[in-house]
Amino acid sequence: MTPPAIAGAGAVWKRISAQNRDVLKSVGALAAICLFAALLSPRAGDGSYIFLQLGNLTDILRQVSIVGIISLAMNFVILTGGIDLSVGSILALSTTVVALVLTKWQPGLSDSSEIALGVLAALAISTASGALSGAVIAIFDVQPFVVTLAGMIGIRGLAKWLSNNANVDVGFGQDVASTFASVFRGKAVTIGCYAVLASLFAVLLGRTVFGRYVRAVGDNERAALYAGLPIRRVKLWVYSLSGLLSGFAGLLYAAENHQGNPNAGVGYELDAIAAVVIGGTQLSGGKGTILGTIVGTLMIGVLTNMLRLNNVDSNVEMMIKGGIIVLAVAVQKQGKRAG
Amino acid sequence: MKIKLIHLTRPLLLVTATILLAAEMISCNHASPGKRQFFVAFSQANNAEPYRSAQNELMTRLFARAGDVKLVIADAQQDNSKQVAQVETFIRQHPDLLIVAPNERAALTAVMGEAMAQKIPVICLERDIMQPNYTTLVHSNNLVIGRMAGEFIRDYLAGKYKQPKGTVVEMQGLLGVEAAMNRHKGAADVFAQYPDIRIIANPVADWIQARAKDRMTEVLRGHASIDVVYAHNDPMAVGAYLAAKELGREREMIFVGVDGLGGPAGGIKKVQDGILAATFVYPLCVEKTVEVGLKMLRDPNFHPEKEYSVSPQLVTPQNAPELYKPTGQNQ
Numbered sequence: 035m036t037p038p039a040i041a042g043a044g045a046v047w048k049r050i051s052a053q054n055r056d057v058l059k060s061v062g063a064l065a066a067i068c069l070f071a072a073l074l075s076p077r078a079g080d081g082s083y084i085f086l087q088l089g090n091l092t093d094i095l096r097q098v099s100i101v102g103i104i105s106l107a108m109n110f111v112i113l114t115g116g117i118d119l120s121v122g123s124i125l126a127l128s129t130t131v132v133a134l135v136l137t138k139w140q141p142g143l144s145d146s147s148e149i150a151l152g153v154l155a156a157l158a159i160s161t162a163s164g165a166l167s168g169a170v171i172a173i174f175d176v177q178p179f180v181v182t183l184a185g186m187i188g189i190r191g192l193a194k195w196l197s198n199n200a201n202v203d204v205g206f207g208q209d210v211a212s213t214f215a216s217v218f219r220g221k222a223v224t225i226g227c228y229a230v231l232a233s234l235f236a237v238l239l240g241r242t243v244f245g246r247y248v249r250a251v252g253d254n255e256r257a258a259l260y261a262g263l264p265i266r267r268v269k270l271w272v273y274s275l276s277g278l279l280s281g282f283a284g285l286l287y288a289a290e291n292h293q294g295n296p297n298a299g300v301g302y303e304l305d306a307i308a309a310v311v312i313g314g315t316q317l318s319g320g321k322g323t324i325l326g327t328i329v330g331t332l333m334i335g336v337l338t339n340m341l342r343l344n345n346v347d348s349n350v351e352m353m354i355k356g357g358i359i360v361l362a363v364a365v366q367k368q369g370k371r372a373g
Numbered sequence: 374m375k376i377k378l379i380h381l382t383r384p385l386l387l388v389t390a391t392i393l394l395a396a397e398m399i400s401c402n403h404a405s406p407g408k409r410q411f412f413v414a415f416s417q418a419n420n421a422e423p424y425r426s427a428q429n430e431l432m433t434r435l436f437a438r439a440g441d442v443k444l445v446i447a448d449a450q451q452d453n454s455k456q457v458a459q460v461e462t463f464i465r466q467h468p469d470l471l472i473v474a475p476n477e478r479a480a481l482t483a484v485m486g487e488a489m490a491q492k493i494p495v496i497c498l499e500r501d502i503m504q505p506n507y508t509t510l511v512h513s514n515n516l517v518i519g520r521m522a523g524e525f526i527r528d529y530l531a532g533k534y535k536q537p538k539g540t541v542v543e544m545q546g547l548l549g550v551e552a553a554m555n556r557h558k559g560a561a562d563v564f565a566q567y568p569d570i571r572i573i574a575n576p577v578a579d580w581i582q583a584r585a586k587d588r589m590t591e592v593l594r595g596h597a598s599i600d601v602v603y604a605h606n607d608p609m610a611v612g613a614y615l616a617a618k619e620l621g622r623e624r625e626m627i628f629v630g631v632d633g634l635g636g637p638a639g640g641i642k643k644v645q646d647g648i649l650a651a652t653f654v655y656p657l658c659v660e661k662t663v664e665v666g667l668k669m670l671r672d673p674n675f676h677p678e679k680e681y682s683v684s685p686q687l688v689t690p691q692n693a694p695e696l697y698k699p700t701g702q703n704q
Contacts, residue, residue, distance in 0.1 A: 203478075292483065343466065345445040
């Protein structure tokens with residue numbers, strides 16, 4: 035016999051839409067990880083839990099922001115049934131371009147206008163890189179994996195070529211490049227950028243026609259085609275957005291590390307894809323939410339922080355993370371079959 | 374209904390089990406309570422490099438011998454952001470001593486300043502940063518290594534041609550890194566005095582043997598006569614050797630490396646085997662670090678110097694056998 039209370043809860047659970055159920059499950063898992071992180075946290079000198087210190091919690095947010103921002107747009111790309119492997123290289127290109135403009139170019143403008151120009155140049159070239167991939171994918175109907183793999187290699191080459199293989203040091207002085215770094219490297223700025231972009235992208239996906247098109251293209255491209263949706267334009271847009279956000283993440287990276295680094299961001303595409311997948315978006319497209327992606331990003335961040343605070347061997351850390359990814363996807367599958 | 378609920382609880386059980394397993398692994402890492410233990414946190418740039426794993430191995434051994442130190446090593450996997458995050462997390466734990474081997478100079482400067490601001494003693498190991506945000510810096514001198522390499526090559530060429538002249542290929546490490554810059558500059562300063570010693574190519578192989586082999590293959594295709602390959606580390610020198618061997622030209626030139634690690638894969642063995650003509654032991658700097666670190670931990674009145682320099686050593690086939698240690702580090 036099923037006790038009535040549980041049956042009642044089951045009925046309530048059943049009434050929640052499948053998508054929201056997934057999100058609730060992810061949020062629940064995140065809460066569980068946070069709870070464990072707090073319980074397992076070592077104590078500070080004054081007896082408080084280090085994990086729960088405001089400084090530590092904001093550390094986590096700042097540390098996940100860069101990959102977090104990339105994974106927002108990655109979610110859109112994956113929702114259309116695509117993938118973007120070029121994001122790490124675009125990040126590197128953006129760090130390089132902004133650092134080069136700010137250190138090598140003396141246009142005699144005011145600091146703020148030169149910073150604005152550097153930022154715009156980096157964002158423009160990043161968006162253009164994404165748009166180029168998008169155009170090839172949309173117009174020639176080439177697999178996104180192949181096109182963005184080419185982008186990943188080619189754009190890395192461009193970044194290295196522009197910087198002559200060397201890092202472009204931004205420095206710590208009073209010049210315009212240092213001003214850029216000190217403004218953009220602030221914890222509040224980094225976290226704030228992530229929060230604002232996350233909100234914008236959540237609205238874009240959940241509340242706009244464009245968001246509906248993105249899902250429709252990934253859910254059933256043929257049906258979307260017969261329904262007269264602008265499939266090509268949607269694809270062009272999502273890869274452009276991916277380029278734009280990767281470029282933006284590059285700005286934050288350049289400021290945080292005080293350098294334009296053509297070798298930056300290697301493997302970030304995989305971190306971003308992991309966050310999206312853990313967040314419940316299906317690689318086949320069509321289903322997923324921004325909230326899920328944010329939760330996925332935070333899960334990895336909290337988990338990393340928890341393991342690092344407890345000084346777990348970094349190889350064990352990688353094994354645990356691998357396990358978590360499989361587990362997250364397995365849990366979502368289970369839920370689907372049960373529901 | 375009942376069946377569906379079971380389906381929902383199973384994944385939750387799975388999650389709980391995994392986290393408990395993780396928790397178990399974590400709790401094994403906690404130090405056993407007892408006498409006063411010092412907590413030393415070491416942020417290593419990249420465990421995957423042999424030089425750095427040798428550092429880890431020696432440091433673990435020396436601190437274990439000390440008895441009152443719990444050492445924790447975090448591996449940044451050659452990623453600046455990752456290393457900054459790891460140092461930040463260490464700062465939260467307020468270690469008694471923080472040792473940082475920076476992945477790159479600029480990226481770690483600010484966060485190490487943050488550690489200093491939190492009154493954590495900081496030892497900067499081997500690679501300098503942009504501002505002196507450390508209590509002390511323990512390093513060797515790459516400029517001296519570069520100069521020693523330049524002089525060795527000059528003497529070799531003078532012996533070969535009766536005067537210092539000839540062609541040199543310089544295989545460079547990761548550009549923008551202090552070691553690569555100074556190993557280049559030290560040698561370049563020597564060559565500058567001898568206009569007949571010509572650098573005919575200076576490819577970049579980012580410290581990596583496989584990449585050096587590819588770059589050297591291209592150089593060999595383009596140049597009919599090469600006297601010396603000077604590589605900024607031993608793996609790249611070996612990579613260049615392999616490229617030359619593949620084209621049957623390995624006897625035409627000599628190969629000079631830097632690092633001189635022990636063990637069968639290290640540079641000293643390669644000198645013994647006649648693959649490298651010479652290497653320069655870039656010291657791990659770990660013995661000095663541990664010595665200074667223990668003094669800082671145990672003696673509150675001890676004030677370390679701002680900088681300790683550990684001197685390099687030339688390894689040739691003559692002294693290689695006595696310097697070679699089959700398993701451990703050469704220190």
